[in-house]
Amino acid sequence: MSMQEWLETPPYSLSSEEKRERLNLQLRELTRSHYERCGLYRRFLDASGFDIHLDFSYDEIPFLPVRLFKEYDLKSVRDEEVVKTLTSSGTTGQRVSKIYLDKETSSNQTKCLVKIVSSFLGGHRVPMLILDSSAVIKNRQMFSARGAGILGFSMFGTKRCYALDENMELDIDSMKSFLEQHQGETIFLFGFTFMIWQHFYKKLLVSGYRPDLSNGVLIHGGGWKKLVNEQVSPEDFKKALNTVCGIQEKNVHDYYGMVEQTGSIYMECECGHLHTSVFSDVLIRRPKDFSLADKGERGLIEVVSILPHSYPGHVLLTEDEGMIEGEDDCPCGRKGKYFKIFGRIKNAEIRGCSDTYASNFK
Amino acid sequence: MIVQPADIRILYPKKIDWDAFFAKKATTPFDIFCTEMLEALSSSLLKDPQARQYPDVITFAFFCRKANIKKIQEQYEREEHRIGRGCLFHIAPSNVPINFAFSLVAGLLSGNNNIVRVSSKNFPQVEIIARHIQDLSSSHASTSRIVLVQYDRDNREATDFFSSHSDVRVIWGGDATITSIRRSPIPSRSFDVTFADRYSFATINADAVSEDAVGKLAEGFYNDTYLFDQNACSAPHLIVWTGDRKRIEQVRERFWNSLHELVAKKYEFQSVMAVDKLTAMYRQAAAMEIREERTKDNFIKRVMLSSLNDKIDEYRCACGYFSEYISEEDINEVVPIVNNKYQTMSYYGYEEDRLKSFVQENKMKGIDRIVPIGHTTDFSLIWDGYDLIRTLSRKIQIL
Incomplete structure (x- = not known):
């Protein structure tokens, strides 16, 4: 099946058998093609003793730890074909992932994202309120995964307004006039989970300003680590937002995604489940032996995507823990697996003469 | 004051x-x-x-x-x-x-x-x-x-x-x-x-390992490695096997099986170790010719080297990750890769005289201790x- 046909498949329409068959074919082909085109990937697969000539299924494909993208330039295209390089967020001193995109991969990422997000926002573009500061885009130093995320999702907005000013303070005047202009319309809200909590929710709470966002649909990502520290659960998060701006809890959608597989993100549905689309899958691995975990069993998250054509990132092992909650039977009606995330695995406390073990792996 | x-x-x-x-x-x-x-x-x-x-x-x-x-x-x-x-x-x-x-x-x-x-x-x-x-x-x-x-x-x-x-x-x-x-x-x-920071390795003469010695050998090896998460400077990361090919295959299988039993019983395995070891394997694969050995699980991860590489000391991981090499000749084969990072060579099945001549003849830049497997962490006032x-x-x- 051509990529074009794939991308025309409604994102949550395939049942497990159908999807499995299609993924097997597609990922087999993709694995062979990366093996041909990427020297490092070939070395990796040869070392693991994997035979690309067999009719393997996609859960048998060796998964690369995402960390490898921080250490190696993994590319399956010639340098002159690279049109864009994505990097992960990272604080100073930390190494960042580098993801090389060619025209095809980049355009497929966009198409895929449109398909997935449309299932939640509807088929057309709407006014967009960005729950962040415009400085994130303007300031090149701050520009990172956060900026890229905002830009990526901006294609769903007709008019755009930033809820925060350059100093990360609420820009109430801008919001008021923006919401007045678009009364009665669906408003697309976008931001990063912790930023929303810290700079939008908390500040609205003290300001006394209560914008009417009952027509709002929020998509947010970036992870829960900092909110777990503040003991805020996803339910608390939704309730709190509802209190300050009237957004309906069912219209608050978290997403799980990573720069290594941009486009094929996992969206949270109205029932609070993260969903795999037809473009991607999630497999849970037991840390003890990497065998596949049962439904309801916690393990390491492996992510699979059909999009990576220019770099061998189609089958990856993350450092997050998660659990499959079900497949094809979510009450929201979307097919595919739905799952839950517990966050990053703990760093090991290990013994030994050298004090530096932990820092080697940051 | x-x-x-x-x-x-x-x-x-x-x-x-x-x-x-x-x-x-x-x-x-x-x-x-x-x-x-x-x-x-x-x-x-x-x-x-x-x-x-x-x-x-x-x-x-x-x-x-x-x-x-x-x-x-x-x-x-x-x-x-x-x-x-x-x-x-x-x-x-x-x-x-x-x-x-x-x-x-x-x-x-x-x-x-x-x-x-x-x-x-x-x-x-x-x-x-x-x-x-x-x-x-x-x-x-x-x-x-x-x-x-x-x-x-x-x-x-x-x-x-x-x-x-x-x-x-x-x-x-x-x-x-x-x-x-x-x-x-x-x-x-x-x-x-x-x-x-130092690098250490072990060498085993398979010809000298009797059937009933394997368990004890594995136990000593466990104490040298897993007891300190394979992160003590004296913990081996590379095992060089010498002896008759067939014998090596027999001993290796029994040795790793015995070690696996000990690790499964005693070692506290953490999820992140699985990811660390897999990453280490690919890192090493990027740098040299290796073949992953099929193992039951992630408690012990092993790769086989096709030749001894002088960068091998840079490709290691803690918590149970080993490179193996089957020697064509004898321990002298390690001489070209030994640099001043090498600390402990632990051994099994070598005569004292052989070890002495190994040190005297080769004048290597590294290896400060040659100790029997099982005793690498014993403290000594010569260190x-x-x-x-x-x-x-x-x-x-x-x-």
Whole structure:
């Protein structure tokens, strides 16, 4: 099946058998093609003793730890074909992932994202309120995964307004006039989970300003680590937002995604489940032996995507823990697996003469 | 009056007079008061039920027994006119609880006064030994040669202070710690004894491994590796097999199976280790020809080398990750890859003469210890190529 046909498949329409068959074919082909085109990937697969000539299924494909993208330039295209390089967020001193995109991969990422997000926002573009500061885009130093995320999702907005000013303070005047202009319309809200909590929710709470966002649909990502520290659960998060701006809890959608597989993100549905689309899958691995975990069993998250054509990132092992909650039977009606995330695995406390073990792996 | 900087916790003694401590004279090595104190420490530790819960504390107590110290002392009998350097500042590693005590003993036996910085993590082993030293302080004056301190590694002022008073700094904890401690100056006449990051390997002569010896061999190997998360500098990362091909295959299979049983039973496996080892495998695959060995699970991860690579010491991982090499000839095959990072070669099945000629003929830049498998972590006063008694004392020339 051509990529074009794939991308025309409604994102949550395939049942497990159908999807499995299609993924097997597609990922087999993709694995062979990366093996041909990427020297490092070939070395990796040869070392693991994997035979690309067999009719393997996609859960048998060796998964690369995402960390490898921080250490190696993994590319399956010639340098002159690279049109864009994505990097992960990272604080100073930390190494960042580098993801090389060619025209095809980049355009497929966009198409895929449109398909997935449309299932939640509807088929057309709407006014967009960005729950962040415009400085994130303007300031090149701050520009990172956060900026890229905002830009990526901006294609769903007709008019755009930033809820925060350059100093990360609420820009109430801008919001008021923006919401007045678009009364009665669906408003697309976008931001990063912790930023929303810290700079939008908390500040609205003290300001006394209560914008009417009952027509709002929020998509947010970036992870829960900092909110777990503040003991805020996803339910608390939704309730709190509802209190300050009237957004309906069912219209608050978290997403799980990573720069290594941009486009094929996992969206949270109205029932609070993260969903795999037809473009991607999630497999849970037991840390003890990497065998596949049962439904309801916690393990390491492996992510699979059909999009990576220019770099061998189609089958990856993350450092997050998660659990499959079900497949094809979510009450929201979307097919595919739905799952839950517990966050990053703990760093090991290990013994030994050298004090530096932990820092080697940051 | 000398006053210590802020934020230093003194575990021993209860009250310190720095002027008096820094003015204290050194002694000759194996000073009788010191050896008596160590003997007393040994027996009081061995009687303490709480101490008995910690095998490393017991190993330490055994090391300090009269008979053992006497045996070591005998090797230095003809040393005349030696005196300790004065004041030693020991920086113990953060993750091996008992190491500080061995470093301290080396300092005492060589005739010095000792300030020991213990790990900023609160290990019960440290508390126990400090308590026993405290108990001996009224009956043994040599305890006044000991100061145990604890402070945050970012406390530069504290390191500056102790460094400025030290005749020798003994720095454990590897390259990064050494670099960081060396930012604090020491007096011109002083020097550092450093224990840098090292690489270690094992070699097994399969022809010499009998059927019923495999279990014991695996147990010794477990203690060399998993007991300290394969992160002690003496822990092997590479295993070189020698002997008859067929025999090697038989022994290897039984050896790894026995080790697996031990690991499954005793080792606390953490999820992140699975990811670390897989990453290490691909990292190594990017750099050299390897083939992953099929194993049941992630408790032991092994790769087979098609040749010995001189960069092999850079491709390692903690917590049970091993490179294997099947030698075409014999142990001489490792000679070209040995650099000065190599510390311990542990072995099974070689005659002493063979090992001696291996060292003498090849004159390698590395390998400071050749010890039987199972004994790589045994402490000795000869460590990393240093004779600690001689290094930490002065020899006075009388003509």
